[in-house]
Amino acid sequence: MIFDKASPPKGTIKNWLDARAEGDDIAIIFPEAGESLTWRDLRDTARDMAQGLVGLGVAQGESVAIVHPNGKRGVLAVYAALYGGFRATMINLAAGPDAIAYALDHSGARFAFVHDSQTEATKKVAPEGLQILTDDMLQKKATLPDFSPDQHALLMYTSGTTGQPKGVVHNHASLLAGGWTTAIAHDLSPQDRGFCVLPIYHINGLCVTMMGALVSGGSLAMVTKFSASKFWDQSETAKVTWFSVVPTIISHLLHSDIDPSPEVCNRLRFGRSASSALAVETQSAFEDRFKVPIVETMGLTETAAQILSNPLPPGVRKIGSPGIGYGNEVCILTPELTPAPPMQEGEIAIRGPNVMVEYLHNPDATAKTFTGEWLRTGDLGHVDEDGYVFVTGRLKELIIKGGENIAPREIDEVLYSEPDIIEAAAFARPCKSYGETVEAAVSVKPGSQLSEAALIDLCQQRLGKFKSPDCIHFLSELPKGPSGKIQRLKLAALV
Missing domain, CATH: 3.30.300.30 (ANL, C-terminal domain)
Known part of the structure; x- marks a missing residue:
């Protein structure tokens, strides 16, 4: 499969993983464990696990829960579900017992890949009938059926103002498009290695880093969690060229007394900030100290992560703005849900190939989130004369x-x-x-x-x-x- 910057990826994640597996390039390294996966190893193991799921009777599009922190086994579980045409159902380990119980029940998952550290907690809240998968259970192999790009691929729960989490559904086309919007905005190539410190049960970790690497043909370094004291050493060991984080992490690095080596900073093309607004003072101070440009972006679970990004240097980065649309169209809506005139504040809406399919089992919420082809973000903002979006507030109370x-x-x-x-x-x-x-x-x-x-x-x-x-x-x-x-x-x- 060829990464085309002009148009969204075609095919399925299975197609793209097969294409990447034709060579012996590294897909992901895990610095803490001293382990790595080539694309071929990743594909072969994921295919083997997927065949085992078919042997268990798991149907196409059926939810398979994944209760894992970052790590090799978690990555393999995700790709096994995606490769087999199942719905990878990511369980947020930080969500608390009530929300985890709700997601496991609401998703209808009959089987779950569960990390050893999560087994007891999962058993306490799991609905009746949920089975925790073991290697022995996957020994009976069956042929993988074909499936199309509109097959459900991902189910990820996000909090809403109603209190109960909403299950965001993406298909293979929108999930790949989520990696594509990242790759085109940041000019990712096979020579790039991203640093994944955010959890892959969060849309940023899963789509920006994992799907971004799959689409661009680059690689990743993945750690179990962010550590301010280890971040720069891990960056050095893994030879990363970019990272994706949230403003909290940028602040922690800025206020740490640990300095990276000049080689680390010279190798880093950029750092990427998302998930919430980055304070102007924090961004300026970070860049002054470390000489690494920070690119502020904006994304949603409903859009497979990125919708807006500032350009890379030497392009104009407007501090205080999450940037312009890459692979997406941006619209500002009036209270009557009609397009607002230039510079007028209104609700930010998005349309593009990375927009979700639906909220699972929630047609009313799905209908309210869309107006025609436009997905309503719930954020207020305006677009300046250069097309940069400025977020001014929230309609929601999140x-x-x-x-x-x-x-x-x-x-x-x-x-x-x-x-x-x-x-x-x-x-x-x-x-x-x-x-x-x-x-x-x-x-x-x-x-x-x-x-x-x-x-x-x-x-x-x-x-x-x-x-x-x-x-x-x-x-x-x-x-x-x-x-x-x-x-x-x-x-x-x-x-």
């Missing part, structure tokens, strides 16, 4: 912490499970480290002995530490609008 979407209602519902709670609302608080962090406000029954520590502990038990509030404010009454609805967006200023 809390975006370190690039992860957190639905306030998920937290509300846990707080409301405590009988003494009268009113509860979680909200975002600006945070230099994570972009936003979680706080909540409650009103309680007179005489209640509820404490902040007890409520935070309750949230952490149900949602995990990442999604739980850092602090909870006790108010006599929460602010409300004329209809009696709690005005969540007023809480940060009120407290």
Whole structure:
């Protein structure tokens, strides 16, 4: 398969993996384990595992859950599902037990690839009938059937304002297009090696790095998780030429006292920032110190990651803007969902080959997200005279912490499970480290002995530490609008 910068990839991920396997080039190295995979090794093992799944009776397009951190076995599980024409169902390990249980149940997965470190936790929340796959279970091989580019390929859950996660479905065409938009924006080539420090159960890790390398024919270095103390040494060992991170990571690297060698910085063509807005001061200070250009971008789970990107140097990078469309068309919509005049603020909408198929089992949410061919992002912004998009706010009430979407209602519902709670609302608080962090406000029954520590502990038990509030404010009454609805967006200023 040939990477054509002028048009989206044709075929399926199986076709592209077969093409990459014709040579002996490295696909992924794992510096921590001292292991690597060539494209041929990756294809052969993925094909073998996929044939085992067919032997188990897994049907085309059926969900196969993947409960893995970054690593060799997780990558093989993803590609096995994709190669066989199954729906790779990525389970967010940071989502908390309730959300993981929901995703496993809602997806309808009968089988799951589960990392050893996640086995006990998965068993506790798995729906009845879910089987954890072992090597022995995949011994009976069967012929892989053919499938088309519109076959479901990926199911990834993202938080929404309704509280319950929504299952974003991509087919092979849109998933490959997600890698293509990255490759054309960043001029990726077979000589490039990306650094994957973000989890592959997040759309950035999966599409930007994994699919970007597949489409461009380059390679990756993958580590289990980001470490500020190891990042530059790992970059040196792996000889990476670019990396994709979130603003939190850029901030941690900037505030670390560890400096990379000149060779590392000279080899790095660029660093890529996504998932939330990058502070102007942080970007400027990072580039001044490390002499590595940062390219700010914007993406969504619903668009297989990237929709906007700033050009690479010497192109114009407008700090404070996530850039222009690559492989996508951008439109600003008025409240009436009609195209807005130039420079007018409105809702950012996108159309392109990387847009999702649907929200699984949720036709109402799917219909509300689209207006014609345009996908509504829920973000407010405008386009300047040069075509650069500037994001000015959100229509939705999502809390975006370190690039992860957190639905306030998920937290509300846990707080409301405590009988003494009268009113509860979680909200975002600006945070230099994570972009936003979680706080909540409650009103309680007179005489209640509820404490902040007890409520935070309750949230952490149900949602995990990442999604739980850092602090909870006790108010006599929460602010409300004329209809009696709690005005969540007023809480940060009120407290």
